[in-house]
Amino acid sequence: TTDNQNTQLTDGFHLVIDALKANDLNTIFGLVGIPITDLCRLAQAEGLRFIGFRHEQHAGNAAAIAGYMTQKPGICMTVSAPGFLNGLTALANATVNCFPMILISGSSEREIVDLQQGDYEEMDQLNAAKPYCKAAYRINHIEDIGIGFARAIRAAVSGRPGGVYLDLPAQLLAQTMPAEEAKKTIFKVIDPVPRQIPAADAVARALDVLKGAKRPLILLGKGAAYAQADKEIRHLVEKSGIPYLPMSMAKGLLPDNHPQSASAARSFVLAEADAVLLIGARLNWLLAHGKGKTWGKEPKKFIQIDIQANEVDSNVQIAAPLIGDIGSCVGELLKGIASVPKPSADWINAINEKKDKNMAKMAETLAKEANPMNFHGALRVIRDVIKKNPDVNLVNEGANTLDYCRAIVDMYKPRKRFDSGTWGIMGIGMGYSIGAAVISGLPTVAVEGDSAFGFSGMELETVCRYNLPITTIVFNNNGVYRGTDKNPTGGADVAPTVFVKDARYDKMIEAFGGVGYYVTTPAELEAALTEAIAAGKPALINAVIDETAGTESGRLTNLNPSTAAAKK
Numbered sequence: 001t002t003d004n005q006n007t008q009l010t011d012g013f014h015l016v017i018d019a020l021k022a023n024d025l026n027t028i029f030g031l032v033g034i035p036i037t038d039l040c041r042l043a044q045a046e047g048l049r050f051i052g053f054r055h056e057q058h059a060g061n062a063a064a065i066a067g068y069m070t071q072k073p074g075i076c077m078t079v080s081a082p083g084f085l086n087g088l089t090a091l092a093n094a095t096v097n098c099f100p101m102i103l104i105s106g107s108s109e110r111e112i113v114d115l116q117q118g119d120y121e122e123m124d125q126l127n128a129a130k131p132y133c134k135a136a137y138r139i140n141h142i143e144d145i146g147i148g149f150a151r152a153i154r155a156a157v158s159g160r161p162g163g164v165y166l167d168l169p170a171q172l173l174a175q176t177m178p179a180e181e182a183k184k185t186i187f188k189v190i191d192p193v194p195r196q197i198p199a200a201d202a203v204a205r206a207l208d209v210l211k212g213a214k215r216p217l218i219l220l221g222k223g224a225a226y227a228q229a230d231k232e233i234r235h236l237v238e239k240s241g242i243p244y245l246p247m248s249m250a251k252g253l254l255p256d257n258h259p260q261s262a263s264a265a266r267s268f269v270l271a272e273a274d275a276v277l278l279i280g281a282r283l284n285w286l287l288a289h290g291k292g293k294t295w296g297k298e299p300k301k302f303i304q305i306d307i308q309a310n311e312v313d314s315n316v317q318i319a320a321p322l323i324g325d326i327g328s329c330v331g332e333l334l335k336g337i338a339s340v341p342k343p344s345a346d347w348i349n350a351i352n353e354k355k356d357k358n359m360a361k362m363a364e365t366l367a368k369e370a371n372p373m374n375f376h377g378a379l380r381v382i383r384d385v386i387k388k389n390p391d392v393n394l395v396n397e398g399a400n401t402l403d404y405c406r407a408i409v410d411m412y413k414p415r416k417r418f419d420s421g422t423w424g425i426m427g428i429g430m431g432y433s434i435g436a437a438v439i440s441g442l443p444t445v446a447v448e449g450d451s452a453f454g455f456s457g458m459e460l461e462t463v464c465r466y467n468l469p470i471t472t473i474v475f476n477n478n479g480v481y482r483g484t485d486k487n488p489t490g491g492a493d494v495a496p497t498v499f500v501k502d503a504r505y506d507k508m509i510e511a512f513g514g515v516g517y518y519v520t521t522p523a524e525l526e527a528a529l530t531e532a533i534a535a536g537k538p539a540l541i542n543a544v545i546d547e548t549a550g551t552e553s554g555r556l557t558n559l560n561p562s563t564a565a566a567k568k
């Protein structure tokens with residue numbers, strides 16, 4: 001090597017980019033500022049995609065969904081302290097939902113932070129992050145950038161996926177070292193998601209529970225969708241003949257109109273099943289913690305497939321824990337499923353009877369013309385349009401808008417529905433939509449309650465700036481849950497749940513060059529949505545919804561505390 005090659009230097013900026021490129025992490029969702037602006041510029045100059053947001057929470061949400069869709073950690077990049085804190089909400093949400101992402105934030109120098117000497121945007125970010133994410137690391141020396149990124153990547157995707165915080169002090173980026181030497185420190189992580197093979201006796205125990213079952217049920221969670229073991233899961237359901245229930249983000253793993261789907265008889269099968277095979281689903285609040293009246297009086301036997309061993313017995317005793325990655329576990333069950341008798345005709349007929357009854361009732365509700373348009377009228381249209389466009393990504397949040405959309409809008413392909421998930425968080429709309437559209441390149445429809453939309457509405461400018469094929473439908477019922485509450489004092493302030501009446505969200509997107517539609521009937525909604533999806537451009541449809549149609553907190557009304565004190 002010539003002399004100047006020996007003295008040729010590289011720096012932290014370049015090594016961070018080299019570490020991302022070496023691991024095929026080619027998209028950064030972030031928001032620039034000291035000390036990362038030049039790092040973001042360099043990323044773009046070096047061929048990575050940099051998607052700049054208006055608030056770091058939504059950049060983080062986009063990174064989380066990128067991780068969920070690709071099984072590689074989504075990358076979010078922010079400035080120190082306030083930027084880091086805005087990203088932390090998304091990092092915590094990703095961790096709660098088991099989505100792999102890495103939040104990379106610039107930070108202050110340790111010597112100033114540790115003496116609390118009041119640095120610009122001073123904060124002990126590493127320790128602030130630790131309670132809310134799966135792992136948190138800081139890189140202090142340029143020669144550690146390769147290993148630091150390897151640790152962060154492996155922590156995000158191995159075992160139960162989750163959020164990782166990576167703290168980059170500003171001075172690290174400016175450090176230099178000989179380029180030749182630096183090259184040796186950067187590497188692609190080998191087998192970051194090692195297969196976790198279940199033990200043979202655990203497989204046998206699980207098959208025994210299924211053999212002893214009279215009324216078996218398979219419950220598919222978003223872990224099953226994330227695992228991308230779609231063929232194995234479909235074969236297990238169809239070869240066993242066992243009815244299945246998809247949790248909201250597992251919809252589409254099998255088409256929602258599949259004959260073995262028990263979704264339309266959900267309450268019946270949860271109460272009546274005597275053996276439940278959980279695949280990547282936790283028995284948390286979304287499943288009434290596996291006990292109480294939702295699960296009926298009869299004792300149940302649970303089989304739980306999960307990669308996280310200590311998820312077992314979190315709420316109720318699990319008769320057959322099956323620990324490993326879902327692909328491996330389902331693959332092992334498939335080898336023995338022929339020895340499991342098919343479910344009895346009584347069980348299947350009872351479910352189908354319930355399904356037919358409930359679907360007829362729903363069809364009747366959906367057929368009713370309501371004026372002004374209500375949730376059902378609008379969602380019937382969206383159901384029909386999605387059926388014609390099964391590749392469309394569907395993002396969904398709100399209360400009534402979330403609950404009804406989950407039940408009414410069928411999904412036909414895996415990993416196409418992205419919603420408020422385990423935390424029931426509002427504000428994921430635009431971030432998830434941007435992540436899904438950037439990663440897939442496919443049209444994306446966000447079905448938003450008007451309050452939910454408000455959390456990320458400013459990112460419409462981001463959607464328009466990158467000309468993303470995202471159609472946002474705002475279910476505008478003038479408020480949170482509904483728009484009719486009154487201020488009991490008669491004072492000038494509106495009630496806590498009420499918004500500007502007949503707000504025109506369709507005009508917001510026009511401010512950024514997008515197309516706005518204002519619709520008041522299902523026919524108008526159908527025309528607008530069909531046109532917007534075909535155009536593949538940023539659009540927003542302001543769908544006027546009957547402001548009296550909603551219920552408080554949608555399906556979750558019972559979670560609200562109510563006072564025992566007599567009303568004065």
Ligand SMILES: Cc1ncc(Cn2c(C)c(CCOP(=O)(O)OP(=O)(O)O)sc2=O)c(N)n1
Nearest residue numbers: 398399400401424425426449450451452480481
């Ligand atoms: C971050 C955050 N803030 C507040 C809430 C509380 N919340 C809020 C504010 C909801 C919005 C419901 O109103 P909407 O207009 O979005 O939906 P509908 O009109 O369809 O009910 S749903 C819900 O649980 C939340 N879940 N997450």
Ligand SMILES: Nc1ncnc2c1ncn2[C@@H]1O[C@H](COP(=O)(O)OP(=O)(O)O)[C@@H](O)[C@H]1O
Nearest residue numbers: 160221222223227247280281282306307325326
């Ligand atoms: N590849 C995988 N193999 C096995 N389990 C997984 C895998 N990925 C995620 N999981 C598990 O899936 C579960 C997802 O549960 P949850 O988020 O509650 O789903 P849902 O809300 O749809 O019921 C988590 O317990 C997580 O550990």
